[in-house]
Amino acid sequence: MKKVHGHTDGLKANQKKRLESLYRRRLPQGYAVNAELAHELAAISHDIRRQVAVLVSRAGKVEFVIAGTPDQIYIPELKGYTPLPGRLLGLRYIHTHLKEGEGLTRDDHTDLALLRFDLMAAVTLTPDGSVHRVHTAHVTTGDSGEPTRELPPMAPGHLRDDLDAIVREVEEELSRKERVLAAGDAEERAILVSVTTRPRKEAMGSLRELEELARSCNIDIMETVLQIRKKSDPKHLLGSGKLNEITIAAMQKGASILIFDQELSPAQIRSITDQVEIKVIDRTQMILDIFARRAQTREGKLQVELAQLKYMLPRLITLNTAMSRLTGGIGGRGPGETKLELNRRRVRDRITTLSKQIESVKKQRGQQRARRNRKGVPVVSIVGYTNAGKSTLLNTLTQSRVLAEDRLFATLDPSSRRLRFPKDIEVIITDTVGFIRDLPKELMVSFRATLEELESADLLLHIIDASNPQCEKQIESVENILADLKLDTIPVLKIFNKMDQTDEERREGLSREHGGLFISALNRATLTPLLHRIEDQIETLITDNLPDEDPDPEE
Template structure:
């Protein structure tokens, strides 16, 4: 006999057998439920003093029989019955109420989140007979009220042309889905921020998350911010608020929910148990951007190592959340085929990647040693992502390093030679941009690349002065430099994008000594070049000279 879902403790064998017989019932397509089945369910529910329910597919077959307690039933996982943006689950739920209530909030939440065809509750009177039957269906596109109550029914008028109504709802969902979709290949996301701190700080962080998402080609549908006294250990936000987010996502046609914080493995599992959408966090989004941008073998190896290091603790237990990440945002790049393999194979792959990155580290050390023997001083350009570092390198050295107005346009480091007017030859390097809360997995994986900065004789910290969040960005960069033990290296500050500031702009305190530049306007860089040359000569790093007629030389 098929499984009964719920607790059967305290039920008599003959009661269990009669409940099991509900699997034999069939419903005509036009009926919500037949009068006979409604009467049978009401009688059994009254007898055992518990709610009962059935899930019925569109052919009228009972797929699940549920036994609850006096106040509720629990619908089991329905992974085999797939719902989507333009289709419902293909199941309707009919259950009993012993207290004579209308559909409860939990009923309507289950209807909406599970994308059921229909939710119905049969009121059971004191004699065990069915009274009023309350029902509701999904209302596509209405975020304020995503469900539509139907007129109250009696057991005598249950032929409501049920299947036709359901197919009509799906047709409307498909129509709205085409409107919402735009580019069908693009992910559509709702951004979620949860904070216990100042609202402005959280809003600024959501702004940056939005930039990250757009940089990854994601279309932003909505942003939600909740301020709480403390973070919920299971769901991050309150369960009710999480339900609201899920309902909004489904009604707006979202394919992805992005949290503006790193989620613990248990939190991801708890959230995805309630939301049948892809759920990723800030770290996964940044890792995904790096996976998109990695061009060299070295960069790809380091990104894959970071992805798998992040993934490993999240492979334990249920993998439903991970299976939704196969491909697309949060699941692309060199590591995408590893998402559902076991922990042992992931560890083996991590070991091989760590060995490869150690080789990279050794090679870079040898390169730095050869460079040091030639006595050529090194200037490293550092700064927040999208501050204009690559553009500055291109303008200074007449190079063509990738430089775009988006976050993390540059991932692989680049070095170029430049000759100063007084015969000073210098190597200028462009490094990967920093960001607030740079994932620790990336910091570890890119250690070999970031160690390039250790041999720098001078750092040029490029700051996007046009960004209203520049003070926080400066602080983030300086924290990372301190973590890398690079704060001892002399640093020049260059306030970039001065061309985007008003004519009456004044350099804010305490940056009066910083240079104002426009990386796209070479004449504004002359004071910076002078300051670099002076700093190198004063530090004693300027020891290599070339003939005046020598041309600048590029370095791969």
């Protein structure tokens, strides 16, 4: 005999036997509950003064029997039952309420939407333990805006026998919607979530940037959720009630992934994935995934893999569903499925190996820089926020064809080109990986070998997207990263790009606040003042570095 789940402490032996005997019941086709089962549940529930539930398969077989408390029932893990895309769970949930007029509660509707039961039925009791009414509800396809729909209550002698048809209709509509969504080009469908204590304007700017990151990963954004709190929930980041709402919205809209704008701790990932049936990642994993997509050189791939493994290591303490849902796909590129399932010792070994290989790369770069220094060729490095136009400027200045696209982190690997000025001065111009707010520390460490290229720069060109409403924050982020890298002692020339997309008033305001030049990286005619400024700066640098002439010995 299968066991009775839930709150069984304090039950008498004969009461437990009555609960166990429910496993022998069978439901006829089409009924959410028949009169015999409804009366038996009511009698047992009245006897033990607790709620009682059975979960019945589509074949009419009772698969789970649960004893609750007088007010609620805790649903156990439903092994062997997982709702597939476009399908319901395959179980109908039938339980009792001790209060005569209670009906289906908000918790019942939440459980129905979250677990996607075929049907939810609540049998209410009269004071003497008889069946009063049977209340039923089913999942909707979301067209009405509500995740569930409640049907009119039924008397025990007039129970509907057409509920299987309702289940079929719901599944057909869910399946149709799933096919439409799957036919799109997007790899995933996401709901973006931001839970923050920052001001709303700043939070919205960060959320818009998360949208751009998602689009860079070919993700369709189904909805964005912003919750501003005085203090973040240490367990779920946001309240469990709000998390339930988001989960239900994800199911209604066909979302396959939740993306949080804030970095989730290992404990938060475990808590959220225990409650949510779809993949959950955070901003850091999104950026790591983009880097994994864009890395082309062996060096870049090594650095991304190292960053991903360092991020995952503390999250491999317990290999639960949180990790199994991250194998491959968005948030799981680079190391891949096998590495996600490695134990911590093997991950540490891999990190050690990658660190040694990157150290070798670092030495090679140091030798290249030393050769350049011996030749005395000045180096001008282009830095700036991602998608500010760095690669476009390099292409226009040097007539190159470095990949330049209107998306975040279009290029990762550094590119170097030579540029000759009219005064017969030659420089090397390098384009580096773009910066971003809250750049993951794992990437900062892993890409240090690449970013050390900036240490040999004689001049930094800080490219700023003047058309971006958040450009002030972007300037601050870039300057903070340069300070963290101890590069704030190198001369910096600020260049405001996309002048053709800004009005004169905004340009005057930015000029008063920051100085700098205004250009359009796509229009070579606007670059003349910039070329003159670079030439003057390099000429001054060369003059300053000339050795002093020996004094005349006769004087």
